[in-house]
Amino acid sequence: MRVQKTQQVERAGVSWVEHLVTNDLGWLFREQETADVGIDAQLEVVDAATAEATGRLLGVQIKSGDSYFKAASDTGWWFVCDADHVSYWLGHSLPVVVMLYEPEAKRVYWQHVSDHTVVSTGKGVKIHVPRGQELTAASTQDLKPLARSRTDAPAVADWLTAGVEEPHRQVEFYERLLSARLFAMFPGCSIGGREWGPPLTMTVRMSHPRVPSRLGPMIEVALVTSNLQAEEYAAEVGALRRFVPVVIVVTCPTQSDALVLTTSTFPDVFVTAWSPDGSNDAGLKNNMVEALGLATSGG
Known part of the structure; x- marks a missing residue:
C-alpha cells in the first residue's frame, strides 16, 4: 500500500510540534484521536519552577505543508478556512491555537483563534498568522496566559x-x-x-x-x-x-x-x-x- 505524501507531511508536522512543545516549551503534548474533529492535540502548561502540571490547557489544530504559506502578507500568512471549523474552534471548551508547519525550514508559526483574529471573507474566513509568532521556548510567555482549565468557563x-x-x-x-x-x-x-x-x-x-x-x-x-x-x-x-x-x-x-x-x-x-x-x-x-x-x- 502506497503512503500519500500529504499524510507523511501531516505526521511530520504533528511530530515536530510535539518535539518543540516537549523539549523547548517544557509542556505536555497530548495528541487527540482522529475522531476529535478540528483539534489535533492538547497542550498542558507545566510550571517551570516546580515542574508540576497545572491542568491549564490549550487546544491545537496543526496544518502542515507549503500550501499553507502561499497566501503571504507583509508580516506573515493568511490561513484560509471555512466558517464551520472556526465556529467549532470558537465554541470549544478550550482556547484554540492554529499552528502552521513549514516542512523545509522545520519551523512552526501560531495564532490564537479569537473574534479579534478571525476575519470574514464573505464566502469563508481567514486568520492571520504572524511571522513573529514562531513556536520557540519564548512562546510560553504568550501562550501561557491563553491556557485555562476546562472548568474555568462554566464557573464564570x-x-x-x-x-x-x-x-x-x-x-x-x-x-x-x-x-x-x-x-x-x-x-x-x-x-x-x-x-x-x-x-x-x-x-x-x-x-x-x-x-x-x-x-x-x-x-x-x-x-x-x-x-x-x-x-x-x-x-x-x-x-x-x-x-x-x-x-x-x-x-x-x-x-x-x-x-x-x-x-x-x-x-x-x-x-x-x-x-x-x-x-x-x-x-x-x-x-x-x-x-x-x-x-x-x-x-
Whole structure:
C-alpha cells in the first residue's frame, strides 16, 4: 500500500510540534484521536519552577505543508478556512491555537483563534498568522496566559448569570459590566448613558490629550446580543453618515459562546464580540482604539 505524501507531511508536522512543545516549551503534548474533529492535540502548561502540571490547557489544530504559506502578507500568512471549523474552534471548551508547519525550514508559526483574529471573507474566513509568532521556548510567555482549565468557563458563566434571570435585568447587568471594563481600559474616559435610544447603550468620551481636565473625542457604544442585531444596527447607523464612530458590542457570556461576526462595511462602524469573563478584552480594546483614532482625526 502506497503512503500519500500529504499524510507523511501531516505526521511530520504533528511530530515536530510535539518535539518543540516537549523539549523547548517544557509542556505536555497530548495528541487527540482522529475522531476529535478540528483539534489535533492538547497542550498542558507545566510550571517551570516546580515542574508540576497545572491542568491549564490549550487546544491545537496543526496544518502542515507549503500550501499553507502561499497566501503571504507583509508580516506573515493568511490561513484560509471555512466558517464551520472556526465556529467549532470558537465554541470549544478550550482556547484554540492554529499552528502552521513549514516542512523545509522545520519551523512552526501560531495564532490564537479569537473574534479579534478571525476575519470574514464573505464566502469563508481567514486568520492571520504572524511571522513573529514562531513556536520557540519564548512562546510560553504568550501562550501561557491563553491556557485555562476546562472548568474555568462554566464557573464564570454560572457566576455571571446567577440571580439574573429576567432578560431586561440581564441587559442592565451587561451594560454595567461593559461600562466598568471600558473605564478600566481607558481610566481617563467619561461614560454617559443613552443619548439616542436603544440599542445605543452609552457614550464614551476620552480626556483631552493635552488638557486632561477637558473632555476630548466621543465614541458611541451599542450593546447587542446577536450577529444579526449587529448587522441591522450597523446598516442603520452607517447609512446616517454621522460624525461619531460607533462600536457595536455583541455580548457573549463566555468565550465558548463567541461568534464569527460580520465585518462592518462602514468605516466609522466597528463590530466586536465581548465576554465579561475577559477572554475577548483584546478585541474590544482594539476596536475602541481604532474608533478613538477615527474620532480624533475627525473621520
